[in-house]
Amino acid sequence: MIKGGTWWWKTITWLNFEGRTSLQDKLRNLDWYTIIDDCHVYFQNEKVAEIYQKNKLYKNLLEPNWIDYKKFISKKLLPDNAIYVIVKNTLYIIEIKYQEVAGSVDEKLQTCDFKKKQYERLLRPLKLNIEYCYVLRGAWFGKPEYKDVLNYIQAVWCKYFFDELPLDYLWLPIPNND
Numbered sequence: 590m591i592k593g594g595t596w597w598w599k600t601i602t603w604l605n606f607e608g609r610t611s612l613q614d615k616l617r618n619l620d621w622y623t624i625i626d627d628c629h630v631y632f633q634n635e636k637v638a639e640i641y642q643k644n645k646l647y648k649n650l651l652e653p654n655w656i657d658y659k660k661f662i663s664k665k666l667l668p669d670n671a672i673y674v675i676v677k678n679t680l681y682i683i684e685i686k687y688q689e690v691a692g693s694v695d696e697k698l699q700t701c702d703f704k705k706k707q708y709e710r711l712l713r714p715l716k717l718n719i720e721y722c723y724v725l726r727g728a729w730f731g732k733p734e735y736k737d738v739l740n741y742i743q744a745v746w747c748k749y750f751f752d753e754l755p756l757d758y759l760w761l762p763i764p765n766n767d
Contacts, residue, residue: 612672612683613627613642615754616630621763624640627645628641630672636675637676637762638675638759639673640670640673641668641671642671643668643669644667646667646671647665654714656714656715658711661710661713662707662710662711666704666708668684669683669684669685670683670684670685671683672759674759676760677760678718680708681720681759682704682722683723683754684722685723686725686730698730701742702745705721705746705747720748722758723747724749724750724751724752726751726752727751727752
């Protein structure tokens with residue numbers, strides 16, 4: 590717990606994603622977070638997380654720790670959003686899929702297990718836990734024809750959310766509203 594805040598079991602706060610919105614933008618819209626250099630996330634003057642998008646994962650996390658991705662995986666992975674939450678020592682990979690018509694995203698959803706394992710290999714030297722999730726457009730991916738792939742995502746220990754990402758999943762603090 591952070592002074593003046595509470596953790597996940599006390600909150601029902603969600604980040605709503607409409608289309609391809611960055612995690613930084615979503616957190617900036619909440620008065621209780623400060624984002625510095627598009628990376629460092631502060632809650633009440635205490636650093637609680639770091640955000641990495643696309644190549645920033647390599648530039649701001651791997652390179653400063655002298656990690657050459659080619660020694661662990663054969664091709665770069667470029668996450669839509671990744672957030673390292675300090676209190677959990679966990680890097681959350683968050684892929685936003687806001688589909689409106691049939692296309693290749695349908696098959697991309699089936700790659701979560703492979704990608705999570707690749708991230709685990711890549712980040713093993715840092716001893717980080719890895720969580721992998723999708724934020725999906727519910728109006729599209731909530732259709733019955735997606736039942737099997739949604740079940741698969743859960744079966745391989747990945748997660749999905751429709752339209753919103755709960756802060757409690759990320760273990761990010763919120764202010765006390767007592």
